[in-house]
Amino acid sequence: MCACSGESCRVRRIMLLDVAVIGGGPAGLAAALVLGRSRKRTALFDGGTPRNATAAYIGGFVTQDRIAPASFRHTAHEDLRAYPSVDLHLDTMVDRIERAGAKFRILASGAEYTARRVLLATGMIDEPIPLPGSRELWGTSLFQCPYCHGYEVADRPLAFLAPEPGEAPWVQLLRSWSRDVMLFTNASVEVEPACRVALAEASIPIEERRIIGLARTGRQLTGIVVDGNVTIPRSALFFRPVQRQAPVVAGLALALDDRNYVRVGEDDYETSIRGIHAAGDLMTHYHGALAAAAAGSKAAHSINHGLTVDLVGQGLL
Numbered sequence: 393m394c395a396c397s398g399e400s401c402r403v404r405r406i407m408l409l410d411v412a413v414i415g416g417g418p419a420g421l422a423a424a425l426v427l428g429r430s431r432k433r434t435a436l437f438d439g440g441t442p443r444n445a446t447a448a449y450i451g452g453f454v455t456q457d458r459i460a461p462a463s464f465r466h467t468a469h470e471d472l473r474a475y476p477s478v479d480l481h482l483d484t485m486v487d488r489i490e491r492a493g494a495k496f497r498i499l500a501s502g503a504e505y506t507a508r509r510v511l512l513a514t515g516m517i518d519e520p521i522p523l524p525g526s527r528e529l530w531g532t533s534l535f536q537c538p539y540c541h542g543y544e545v546a547d548r549p550l551a552f553l554a555p556e557p558g559e560a561p562w563v564q565l566l567r568s569w570s571r572d573v574m575l576f577t578n579a580s581v582e583v584e585p586a587c588r589v590a591l592a593e594a595s596i597p598i599e600e601r602r603i604i605g606l607a608r609t610g611r612q613l614t615g616i617v618v619d620g621n622v623t624i625p626r627s628a629l630f631f632r633p634v635q636r637q638a639p640v641v642a643g644l645a646l647a648l649d650d651r652n653y654v655r656v657g658e659d660d661y662e663t664s665i666r667g668i669h670a671a672g673d674l675m676t677h678y679h680g681a682l683a684a685a686a687a688g689s690k691a692a693h694s695i696n697h698g699l700t701v702d703l704v705g706q707g708l709l
């Protein structure tokens with residue numbers, strides 16, 4: 393069911409969209425704003441499950457520093473409602489995208505739309521660490537990005553879980569926020585000799601036992617439990633979660649890079665399927681709200697440019 397404002401009902405009558413934006417995080421919202429200001433008939437579909445849903449705030453977004461994720465979206469929706477060519481379909485999942493001649497058929501919650509262009513802005517899906525409590529701690533004590541959350545846990549005991557040997561030296565970055573930092577290998581990463589020397593010289597301990605649990609009080613991490621049932625007091629754990637693409641993107645069989653992000657053109661953000669573009673977390677390992685918004689905005693510029701030229705060529709503009 394579509395839980396958007398009355399405005400959205402008009403979309404059911406406007407069967408032909410200029411652009412369907414799939415995903416209403418920072419990337420999709422920024423793109424829809426550009427498209428609305430370019431007077432393109434745009435529908436923004438958002439399932440309402442952002443990556444940062446469990447976080448209390450978005451840190452580091454200029455003029456919006458530490459805004460709550462829900463407030464960020466609410467403000468963006470209000471901005472978009474000023475543009476009559478944009479319709480919001482909130483809490484609406486797009487189930488399938490199919491080619492229909494030179495256009496695309498969008499199937500969303502039982503309704504069908506046709507769009508000249510598609511922008512995928514579906515973010516990534518994070519898999520929790522397979523340990524009890526990790527879901528509850530994700531976004532409050534378990535984090536991916538220290539630039540987003542390091543400031544708020546500054547001067548506390550911090551941990552980094554290395555996903556592979558080459559990334560172990562990354563733990564040194566946490567010294568920006570605390571003297572007390574530790575590297576965890578979970579008994580599965582062999583730390584290279586040069587890294588061992590560097591960390592020893594910097595007095596950064598390496599914990600090589602297997603992690604068997606997370607000690608917590610509510611949504612606050614208090615320690616990391618390793619083999620032997622030993623609890624090492626830590627207030628926050630930084631790690632890179634395993635991620636996967638949203639099913640609607642996976643179903644398109646787009647070209648991906650070696651880390652499973654959607655491959656796009658550097659300037660036009662076009663995927664391996666002509667007419668389908670992608671912006672935000674799903675096309676880069678560099679994840680941040682501002683970067684995603686910037687990508688969405690740039691992708692929308694490119695889409696609008698190409699589309700306008702096409703429409704002019706067809707005598708439609």
Ligand SMILES: Cc1cc2nc3c(=O)[nH]c(=O)nc-3n(C[C@H](O)[C@H](O)[C@H](O)COP(=O)(O)OP(=O)(O)OC[C@H]3O[C@@H](n4cnc5c(N)ncnc54)[C@H](O)[C@@H]3O)c2cc1C
Binds near residue numbers: 437514515537685
């Ligand atoms: C816990 C956590 C905390 C973070 N904190 C910060 C921070 O403090 N500062 C910062 O800059 N960055 C932070 N980030 C990173 C930031 O949230 C992301 O980089 C940013 O949200 C990516 O924006 P996006 O638009 O690409 O994707 P998302 O924000 O993930 O939005 C994607 C949207 O697409 C929708 N969607 C998916 N599939 C479909 C479909 N089939 N149909 C319709 N809609 C669909 C989802 O429901 C979702 O709303 C954090 C990330 C996490 C995980």
